[in-house]
Amino acid sequence: MDPIARDLSRWIPTLLDVWRDAHRRGSGPDDRLLPGELREVASGVRKLSRGLTGARDLAGSRYMDEPSLLGAYLLFYWPISYAQARHALRSLPTRPRSALDLGSGPGPMAFAALDHGVRTVTAADRSEAALEIARQIAVRRGESLSIRVWKAANQPVPEGSFDLVMAGHLLNELWSGQPDATPRRAGLVERAFERVAPGGRVLILEPALRETSRAMLAVRNLLLTRGIVPLSPCLYRASCPALVKASDWCHAEIPWEPPEFIASLARAAGLHKESLKMTAMVFGRVAESPACPEDPALFRIVSEPLASKGRQRFMGCGPRGRVGLSLQTKHLSDANRRFARLQRGDLVRVEGCEEKGDGLSLGPDSRVEFAKT
Ligand SMILES: C[S@@+](CC[C@H](N)C(=O)[O-])C[C@H]1O[C@@H](n2cnc3c(N)ncnc32)[C@H](O)[C@@H]1O
Structure with a gap:
């Protein structure tokens, strides 16, 4: 328990x-x-x-x-x-x-x-x-x-x-x-x-x-x-x-x-x-206080999974500000699989994304890892 x-x-x-x-x-x-x-x-x-x-x-x-x-x-x-x-x-x-x-x-x-x-x-x-x-x-x-x-x-x-x-x-x-x-x-x-x-x-x-x-x-x-x-x-x-x-x-x-x-x-x-x-x-x-982290790949997940057809989306907030993170379901891979299980509050490093609109788009080679500050 x-x-x-x-x-x-x-x-x-x-x-x-x-x-x-x-x-x-x-x-x-x-x-x-x-x-x-x-x-x-x-x-x-x-x-x-x-x-x-x-x-x-x-x-x-x-x-x-x-x-x-x-x-x-x-x-x-x-x-x-x-x-x-x-x-x-x-x-x-x-x-x-x-x-x-x-x-x-x-x-x-x-x-x-x-x-x-x-x-x-x-x-x-x-x-x-x-x-x-x-x-x-x-x-x-x-x-x-x-x-x-x-x-x-x-x-x-x-x-x-x-x-x-x-x-x-x-x-x-x-x-x-x-x-x-x-x-x-x-x-x-x-x-x-x-x-x-x-x-x-x-x-x-x-x-x-x-x-x-x-x-x-x-x-x-x-x-x-x-x-x-x-x-x-x-x-x-x-x-x-x-x-x-x-x-x-x-x-x-x-x-x-x-x-x-x-x-x-x-x-x-x-x-x-x-x-x-x-x-x-x-x-x-x-x-x-410790210095604020500068790593632009670091995000706190600040939303629940956001409904979107054929994609998984979250809002992340990190040293680069508040950013939409999205992954097309067809691009799920071993490297980014954790993305699907993220929860509000998780601290993650998301690497290898492309800027898309006002957010970041993950591809099959993007890596998602849990992080510590
Ligand atoms: C929602 S309760 C929170 C109680 C507890 N801290 C909790 O987290 O469950 C708000 C508390 O603030 C106190 N409070 C409201 N206005 C206050 C004031 N002006 N000075 C001191 N306490 C105040 C109330 O008496 C109440 O106990």
Whole structure:
């Protein structure tokens, strides 16, 4: 079993226990909700889903202070954010010893960091109710978690020196809809860097929606002008090419089989959760970051396979920018066979292509190999 899935399945009984306690329920099974509980939580999940990903009228509101929504967040979105964070933490070059989790809510990223091997973690949020749930989880699991009440808009980033500052699904909730949202969010990331130890990193996760992903890319562009560079997933350090066309955005998609607990809650709420989708970016200070790769044959795959008759197509993004890559099925060969199996997020070297239109066309002699930066 994948270690992230295994660890996540161990969290479910704790989350259920904390939820039942907070809602003054009696005891129940430790791996599933009773039918009445399932209906109640599913209703909260539907409200959260509509409010955070549909109409987005809950984004930035105090939904964590509403017990039924905090409960639904704990049982449905906590495990998803936990799994997202565990995957994103793998993209860090070294394991941080200390981390600060901004906008932690009930702490999925904080506990993911502890499971990743980070020794000391501080969770900060404006919702005292969500922090209290994080505290109860820590107590039940014997984890040591520091907690700070923190209001992003008018308080300094909590004091300390951390190898990693994380913010999961927070930025899109701040200054939402305001004309100066981009500089204010970039300003918060800059202030977070004031708490980052030398050589440390900032990890931002955002929802994989077009609007929130593009807003994050605009923040990325502004940070570039202020000596803060995107280290992952970007292989390109100029203005993000996904912002050129209004229909483009950039996100990761990780194949995922959710635990049965989440799958049944998703079914009850009428949602689909077959993969983990997120916009995830790691930032570093330019002076403390490796140089940007220059190899023009290097690409991150930034699309799913794009339907095209007689051809396989992907979008790749690399040191030469965002480029369409295509291979006619009749040109499949041993050298390029991997092309057919590429997935969003893969890092590949593609050699021996021809420029065609605004993209690259692979032929039978083109080579496709998985790469490392
Ligand atoms: C979508 S939740 C994310 C929780 C967790 N980080 C995760 O990834 O699942 C957004 C969190 O940001 C917090 N938040 C929103 N606005 C805030 C603000 N102005 N100051 C501090 N926290 C804020 C909310 O209370 C909520 O816990």
